[in-house]
Amino acid sequence: MTQRNENEMPMSYSNRFNLADARRVVAAAEEEATRHGWPMVIAVVDSGGHLVLQQRLDGAQLGSIHVARQKAETAVLFRRPTRVFEDAIAQGGLHLRLLGMNNLVPLDGGIPLIRDGAVVGAIGVSGMRSDQDALVAQAGADKLIAAEP
Amino acid sequence: MTQRNENEMPMSYSNRFNLADARRVVAAAEEEATRHGWPMVIAVVDSGGHLVLQQRLDGAQLGSIHVARQKAETAVLFRRPTRVFEDAIAQGGLHLRLLGMNNLVPLDGGIPLIRDGAVVGAIGVSGMRSDQDALVAQAGADKLIAAEP
Amino acid sequence: MTQRNENEMPMSYSNRFNLADARRVVAAAEEEATRHGWPMVIAVVDSGGHLVLQQRLDGAQLGSIHVARQKAETAVLFRRPTRVFEDAIAQGGLHLRLLGMNNLVPLDGGIPLIRDGAVVGAIGVSGMRSDQDALVAQAGADKLIAAEP
Amino acid sequence: MTQRNENEMPMSYSNRFNLADARRVVAAAEEEATRHGWPMVIAVVDSGGHLVLQQRLDGAQLGSIHVARQKAETAVLFRRPTRVFEDAIAQGGLHLRLLGMNNLVPLDGGIPLIRDGAVVGAIGVSGMRSDQDALVAQAGADKLIAAEP
Numbered sequence: 365m366t367q368r369n370e371n372e373m374p375m376s377y378s379n380r381f382n383l384a385d386a387r388r389v390v391a392a393a394e395e396e397a398t399r400h401g402w403p404m405v406i407a408v409v410d411s412g413g414h415l416v417l418q419q420r421l422d423g424a425q426l427g428s429i430h431v432a433r434q435k436a437e438t439a440v441l442f443r444r445p446t447r448v449f450e451d452a453i454a455q456g457g458l459h460l461r462l463l464g465m466n467n468l469v470p471l472d473g474g475i476p477l478i479r480d481g482a483v484v485g486a487i488g489v490s491g492m493r494s495d496q497d498a499l500v501a502q503a504g505a506d507k508l509i510a511a512e513p
Numbered sequence: 514m515t516q517r518n519e520n521e522m523p524m525s526y527s528n529r530f531n532l533a534d535a536r537r538v539v540a541a542a543e544e545e546a547t548r549h550g551w552p553m554v555i556a557v558v559d560s561g562g563h564l565v566l567q568q569r570l571d572g573a574q575l576g577s578i579h580v581a582r583q584k585a586e587t588a589v590l591f592r593r594p595t596r597v598f599e600d601a602i603a604q605g606g607l608h609l610r611l612l613g614m615n616n617l618v619p620l621d622g623g624i625p626l627i628r629d630g631a632v633v634g635a636i637g638v639s640g641m642r643s644d645q646d647a648l649v650a651q652a653g654a655d656k657l658i659a660a661e662p
Numbered sequence: 663m664t665q666r667n668e669n670e671m672p673m674s675y676s677n678r679f680n681l682a683d684a685r686r687v688v689a690a691a692e693e694e695a696t697r698h699g700w701p702m703v704i705a706v707v708d709s710g711g712h713l714v715l716q717q718r719l720d721g722a723q724l725g726s727i728h729v730a731r732q733k734a735e736t737a738v739l740f741r742r743p744t745r746v747f748e749d750a751i752a753q754g755g756l757h758l759r760l761l762g763m764n765n766l767v768p769l770d771g772g773i774p775l776i777r778d779g780a781v782v783g784a785i786g787v788s789g790m791r792s793d794q795d796a797l798v799a800q801a802g803a804d805k806l807i808a809a810e811p
Numbered sequence: 812m813t814q815r816n817e818n819e820m821p822m823s824y825s826n827r828f829n830l831a832d833a834r835r836v837v838a839a840a841e842e843e844a845t846r847h848g849w850p851m852v853i854a855v856v857d858s859g860g861h862l863v864l865q866q867r868l869d870g871a872q873l874g875s876i877h878v879a880r881q882k883a884e885t886a887v888l889f890r891r892p893t894r895v896f897e898d899a900i901a902q903g904g905l906h907l908r909l910l911g912m913n914n915l916v917p918l919d920g921g922i923p924l925i926r927d928g929a930v931v932g933a934i935g936v937s938g939m940r941s942d943q944d945a946l947v948a949q950a951g952a953d954k955l956i957a958a959e960p
Contacts, residue, residue, distance in 0.1 A: 374850060374939075376870055379677045379709070382571045411677070412710020413873060415578050417568045422531045429564050441874030458901035463910050464917040467877050552672060572674055575711060576739030579765050603756035612761050619762040641672075680869045713876050715866045720829045724861050 375443055377411040378482035385508060386417040389477065389487055393504030397421060397489075404491030404500055405432040408477070411484050413440045421491070428490035435474030435497075436488030441467060443483050446474035447498060473497030475505045484508075524592055526560040527631035534657060535566040538626065538636055542653030546570060546638075553640030553649060554581035557626070560633050562589045570640070577639035584623030584646075585637030590616060592632050595623035596647060622646030624654045633657075673741055675709040676780035683806060684715040687775065687785055691802030695719060695787075702789030702798055703730040706775070709782050711738045719789070726788035733772030733795075734786030739765060741781050744772035745796060771795030773803045782806075822890055824858040825929035832955060833864040836924065836934055840951030844868060844936075851938030851947060852879040855924070858931050860887045868938070875937035882921030882944075883935030888914060890930050893921035894945060920944030922952045931955075 386408040397404045403423035408416050413436075420429060438446050449470035452459035462470050472494035477485045489501040535557040546553045552572035557565045562585075569578060587595050598619035601608040611619050621643035626634040638650040684706040695702045701721035706714050711734075718727060736744050747768035750757035760768050770792035775783045787799040833855040844851045850870035855863050860883075867876060885893050896917035899906040909917055919941035924932040936948040 374870060374872060377677065377873075379675065383568060386568075410710075412575075412708075412712060414575050414710060415567060415569065418564060419532060419535075419566045420564065426561070426563050438874075441872060443872050457903065458897065460903070460907065460910065461897050461900045461917045464896075464900070464912075464915070465878065466913075467874055572672060574672060574739060574741050575675075576736075576765055580763065598762075599756065599759050602759045602762070605755065605758070609758065612758065614762075615764075617762070619759045681866060684866075710873075712873050713865060713867065716862060717830060717833075717864045718862065724859070727862050 375478070376482045378479065378484050379411050380479055380482075381410055381416075381477070381484035383416060386485070389504040389507050390417055390419060392507035393487060393489060393500045394419070394421065396503035397491075397500045400496070402492045402496055402500065404489050404497065405429050406500070406504065407432040407436045407488045408504075409433070409436045409440055409485050409488070411440060413437045416485065424491045431469065431471065431490035432473070432488045434469040434488065435471055435490060436486045437474075438467075438469045439474035439476045439486035439488065440483065443476055445472075445476065445498075446470065446488075447472040450494065471497075473501050475501045477505055477508050479508060524625075524627070525631045527628065527633050528560050529628055529631075530559055530565075530626070530633035532565060535634070538653040538656050539566055539568060541656035542636060542638060542649045543568070543570065545652035546640075546649045549645070551641045551645055551649065553638055553646065554578050555649070555653065556581040556585045556637045557653075558582070558585045558589055558634050558637070560589060562586045565634065573640045580618065580620065580639035581622070581637045583618040583637065584620060584639060584650075585635045586623075587616075587618045588623035588625045588635035588637065589632065592625055594621075594625065594647075595619065595637075596621040599643065620646075622650050624650045626654055626657050628657060673774075673776070674780045676777065676782050677709050678777055678780075679708055679714075679775070679782035681714060684783070687802040687805050688715055688717060690805035691785060691787060691798045692717070692719065694801035695789075695798045698794070700790045700794055700798065702787050702795065703727050704798070704802065705730040705734045705786045706802075707731070707734045707738055707783050707786070709738060711735045714783065722789045729767065729769065729788035730771070730786045732767040732786065733769060733788060733799075734784040735772075736765075736767045737772035737774045737784035737786065738781065741774055743770075743774065743796075744768065744786075745770040748792065769795075771799050773799045775803055775806050777806060822923075822925070823929045825926065825931050826858050827926055827929075828857055828863075828924070828931035830863060833932070836951040836954050837864055837866060839954035840934060840936060840947045841866070841868065843950035844938075844947045847943070849939045849943055849947065851936050851944065852876050853947070853951065854879040854883045854935045855951075856880070856883045856887055856932050856935070858887060860884045863932065871938045878916065878918065878937035879920070879935045881916040881935065882918060882937060882948075883933040884921075885914075885916045886921035886923045886933035886935065887930060890923055892919075892923065892945075893917065893935075894919040897941065918944075920948050922948045924952055924955050926955060
């Protein structure tokens with residue numbers, strides 16, 4: 365699998381996450397997207413990879429409906445930002461093996477949602493360039509951390 | 514296909530529908546579901562059957578994530594409430610042919626969204642008994658009509 | 663959806679469940695199956711429907727590998743014993759609509775695993791007649807309850 | 812296909828393999844994984860590629876549930892360690908044709924189980940870096956050979 369820091373133990377999963385949390389996350393992401401004038405699809409899944417909330421901003425390309433959700437699922441299934449896989453593929457060589465997997469989408473824009481050091485879900489954004497998608501996803505992910513007491 | 518009234522011309526499709534409309538519809542449905550204490554999944558698709566907005570209320574069964582969306586898609590694809598297909602299957606005989614289709618889910622709870630006599634999308638609800646799902650979907654569908662000036 | 667008692671509020675999901683729990687459940691089911699001389703496949707999924715432990719007893723039919731897992735998934739996705747769906751279909755009429763769903767397998771033998779009143783996963787058994795499968799699944803499910811302090 | 816030594820005759824398949832064998836193999840792999848503190852998914856299939864035993868150690872990433880099984884299947888279907896395919900892809904060029912196959916996963920961690928010179932199944936491990944997965948898979952595979960009288 366794509367390298368983590370060797371000393372880094374994988375995070376656990378937690379189901380401490382509800383629709384209100386998802387709404388805060390999506391609202392923050394939507395605000396960022398709207399601020400830039402980017403029409404995007406924003407999806408949030410829980411720690412089991414199941415969809416909690418998804419919305420398509422007006423004008424977003426239809427293909428992003430599936431991709432946003434798949435980025436979120438990938439981020440939960442493999443407990444890391446999907447950027448990691450995109451960067452790996454860019455290096456070519458051995459890393460192209462990722463293309464042989466059918467439960468992983470190697471596009472930036474999917475970010476795990478972390479609470480108390482555990483993965484409670486993930487946000488996935490799609491619609492513009494993947495780094496722009498990721499900027500919006502990060503705005504959403506940051507909101508959850510910001511909400512911690 | 515399941516019979517319409519012979520004098521009834523099929524409605525046309527229209528794409529006059531946006532995220533703000535979908536939010537109003539979902540909010541009305543959510544209010545109805547919450548009023549009854551029913552944990553449900555609510556999905557809204559556009560006139561092309563593409564997901565605009567979907568949310569899972571806390572406590573809803575996971576299976577309803579797919580079913581809610583499928584009910585909405587069915588209602589748009591065939592331009593009628595999915596109740597029609599459920600009723601047909603209840604009659605047995607020839608109507609069981611519907612079970613041989615793979616783009617139609619014959620469960621009550623999917624209702625087309627109508628604006629100015631055209632189908633602009635559909636709402637699909639799943640989580641409790643199908644007639645309860647339909648009650649909540651109707652509350653959402655009524656909101657769109659009510660919003661017309 | 664297939665009827666629950668109208669006064670029965672759906673159970674919540676909980677992720678308080680680990681491999682040790684799954685082993686106890688499967689061991690109890692295996693003991694029951696072996697006692698009867700029934701070669702079966704036993705699968706346990708978590709509250710997100712993800713496989714934790716699956717084993718095929720010697721001599722079990724290959725088709726049961728998929729079916730055992732699907733029964734467990736169905737029991738978690740819809741938070742009830744799969745027997746409910748089998749019984750419904752036996753009644754015919756309206757209940758045949760269940761056959762139009764693609765995330766539900768209507769065969770007895772899948773039972774939710776309950777802890778502290780919440781669904782923590784499910785066991786699915788396949789290999790013999792479905793009521794025999796269910797007997798073995800129940801032996802497994804009972805073990806989790808028995809393990810509660 | 813990826814080259815074998817030209818003098819090397821492909822091994823035959825044998826079905827001399829049962830659940831007890833699979834348990835020994837998985838237990839050895841689990842012990843190795845636990846020793847390192849690596850949360851992994853371990854899957855064992857028979858010579859027909861059908862799942863015999865699969866378990867997810869606590870804390871393993873959800874994505875590894877599918878990948879472990881796919882590695883085991885690949886190792887049986889093509890009668891070689893999946894490392895061979897990973898190494899091939901690393902060379903690029905012609906070898907990228909492997910990515911056009913849908914019944915082969917080119918990730919290290921899948922190893923055939925050999926008994927009396929025949930392939931009786933395979934073990935697949937996923938959860939950490941692929942070389943770590945392979946280390947654990949090898950510990951399992953070695954157990955079967957070690958168990959021979």
